[in-house]
Amino acid sequence: MKLQEEEEQHARLEMTPIMDVVFLLIVFFVYAFMSMTVQRGVRVELPRADGSVSRGDSIQLVLNDADEVFLDGRTAMTRRAAVDSAALRAKETGLPVVIRADRQAHAGPALELMADLRAKGIEKVTYQVEKGE
DSSP states (O other), X not given: OOOOOOOOOOOXXXXXXXXXXXXXXXXXXXXXXXXXXXXXXXXXXXXXXXXXXXXXOOEEEEEOXXXXXXXXXXXXXXXXXXXXXXXXXXXXXXXXXXXXEXXXXXXXXXHHHHHHHHHTTOOOEEEOOEEOO
């Protein structure tokens, strides 16, 4: 009596669940990335004044209510380092420097920032304000 040979069954890899998991991971990382980029700058309450609206790229020096200086709203540094970095970037790129000082910040450090930038040869220095009521 002859026994029938059993056919070898190979393991089969289903791709559909793997692709579902990969797409879910992609969606998760995209949402996580988007939520992290929203929290970029230092939040400041700008003073109110009338002035012209300027558009375009600029180098931002942010002065918060504790008189701390941040370059482009992200990196806290000393005033001298912030002025040196901003002046170097302004000379290389030709972009204007915008000082965003909090309403509660002291006027002295904000004016010293402007004076230091002018001493470094940067003529395009402005203050950012909210539109006056």
